[in-house]
Amino acid sequence: MKKSTIITFLILSLFFLTGELFGEIIQDSTGKFITLNSPVKKIVVLTSDALEIVRAIKAEESVIGVYFEVSKKPLFWQDLKNRTKVGSWREVNYELIAKLKPDIVICYTDYPGRTLEKKLNPFGIKIIRLNFYKLNTIEKEIKTLGHILEREQDAEKLIVWYRENLNFVQEKLKHIESRPSVYIEGYLNYNTVGKNSGGNEMCLLAGGNNIASNILVPYPKITSEWVLSNNPDIIIKAVGKNSRTSADDLSSLKQLSKKIQSRILWDNIEAVHNNKVFLISNEIWTGSRTLIGLSYMAKWFYPKLFKDFDPEKLHKEYFEKFQGIKFYGTYIY
Amino acid sequence: MLDIQNLFFKYKKKFVLNDITLSINKGEILSVIGINGSGKTTLLKSIVNIIKPTRGRVLIKGRDSSKISRLERAKYISYLPQNIPFKFPITVFDVILMGRMPYIKWKPSERDINATSEIIKSMNFEDIALKNFDHLSGGQKQKVLLARLFVQNTDCLILDEPTSSLDLKYQIQIMEMIKNLVKTQKKSAVIAIHDLNMAARYSNKIIMLNSGKVFCFDRPEKVLTKENIKTVYKVQTVINNDNDFLQISPIKVID
């Protein structure tokens, strides 16, 4: 009895010791503990959200593999667009990653599926699942990534910047009395955001009252009649590469806005009446730049309260300070 | 050889077969006649147990056929349906070989192949044996199917309209082949048939059905009388008995 206890203890302590000596244990956003055996030098990044954060903490040199779509935004990704493309956020070429031999692969918590671990762990490649798109976890994730890539100081800088700006908005919104009602439309017409969606969370944090917030379906399809009967104060439509209009093209944005305003009977809606129809680019609409989008929304909701606040300045600062590139493009209309 | 006792078959609350009793001996041909819908095909199918009779028994060599397994039964009684639609291309040899089905597990044995070859030889099918069954004329097809029936090598043969829609030459050939087999190998055959002259010429016994009931069951000359035909077929006829067999000529319809 006694002997076995001692042996168990010895084995256990040996286990922890080796863990301390040969590897570092980190926890990713799935809550799983992952042992990293050596300092992480080479990484593959499958999501734009993670790639932005990697660059923001100045670890882009370690990126050896990226997702296909980087080449679609050459101005933004600059030299990162030339890294080996290994797949998309939801499906990868395992053979190619195995051949690249990265230390880790960074992807979303849910995608690609757990096959990724099954297929790549035998090659000694660890999968770290970090989202970087949820406001309530992004700080922790940045910290974890900074730790993994040994960029703690840069990570801290980003976290502080994030926290300060979020607090600034939240502080101002503390004393608001009535929230404006908001209709948010996704890339597809008459598709809105319901209770469990990132868009709903953003709207709430920006001080708005999403008229679809009590619909349980995350992305419900609704009717024109329903919008009319809810008579929102503000209309926001997300535009991205999935929509026919590119966010960079000002005149097409103008047309899109006009089109929304001229939908049958919509001139009766408060938002249209008061010219409060806004377009927001998918780059700052959820994702790693949620903060920027949120700031714009806060200003749209409370123009007086945020009279002296310029979200574009914040965006510009993010570009120059954290992404190391010149600011360009139109992100709202 | 084959005894049918009090056979009933009910379909949608109507008796298609109503108390049929008949028997047939070795070396005999029994023809089943009657107008369309009188229950000829149903009777044949019940005998082979393709459809289950509502009541009554079929005895093969004294054994109750419903107590015999399907595979076992197929060694005693074979059946030629009215038409067999082969949708796939298939060789004549394979069609005939199918008659050996009750004896084949997965691979046809030497015996099955030899039996098939022999019948092909005896029927002069050598030239067409490996040809597509579908390319044959109607008469040839029927002869091939008859060969399949023969190769199954059963004591009882049940044939549903084997000569309908065939040229005269084939009609006679096929009936002769059946008669030959029954006589020489002491088999029994039950044939549903439209042509009363054919029935008269080739059968030992005839059963005349009228709306599911046995109207008359006897030797041909007893069954095929002016009166019987008038009652069942509603046709006036002239019957000659000049040669060795009856000749029935229809004259006019009786209202």
Next chain:
Amino acid sequence: MNISNKYKKNIKKKILLLSFLLLVMVIAALTGISNGIESFDFKKSFIAFFSDAGLQHKIIWELRVPRIVMAILTGSGLAVAGTVFQAILKNPLASPYTLGTASGAGFGAVIAIFLLDADFLYKDYFVAGSAFFFTMLSSLIILSIAKIKIFTNETMILAGIAIMFLFSSLSSLFQYLGTMEQVNEIVFWFFGSLSKVGWNEIGIASVMILLPMPLLFKWSWSFNLIAADDESAKALGIDVEKVKIFGIVCASLITAGAICFTGVIGFIGIVSPHIVRMLIGYNHRFLLPGAALVGASLVLTADTVGRIILPPQVIPIGIVTSFIGVPFFFYLLMKRTKDYWR
């Protein structure tokens, strides 16, 4: 030469053709093993296959071989199931999916994807299990409808169409209620992919696919007769209803095994039997193994092409199978229309 020798020679020719199809499949498998992001010649991959060190060896064993094995299982399974469904339903357009099997499996996968947390360790197995369950459910529904009403092919095919629409609508409903991520996963499942398959999945799938196969092969002659005519099949001693019911159950089990881990791979099940009928003929004794070999070769080829045509993208197998199979099928159809299925 006498006729029985002629016939035996004909049989030998068919066996020879089968061996040829086997050879084609082996070559397709070897090509699949040798090609990928880095392609080797046969000799080099042979060395990498056996020498147990090095990245190439690991890539072959961890990533390529499971795909190849699963491709063979799925392809042969779908082809055999398709052949059986065509024979039982006497319909050249029947496929493993005719009786609503695919939409049943799809719906099973959809609910599992919808209900289970992505973190759940055994999610893939539950998705597969659920797909399997609903495949069997849909065929059982159809069989009981056929049993209660009349066992005709038309009843079964019509019931299959009804089941298909029911499950497709249910799947769409869940997709509509799902999050963007769930919808994406569901869409991907319907594309079909061999990427997710590992040795555990192969173990489960091979039981479901290989176990019922001998039974179906044993019934070759029954299928020959049933495909022609139920009544003469009965008269020749075949328990037609038993063969039909167990045939459908076995074929559904095989279909479930073939698609539950890989998603819906279309076309293989319907086209492989036709290709073999045109090459070897209609006798199920040769048709069933032939279809298995052709199906496996088609999936293997489609997978390899999908991996190497646009690297590093992997084109989903369901898409490539049609691109490869359709022209080949048309070629055969143009060449041999005369003797074909009416």
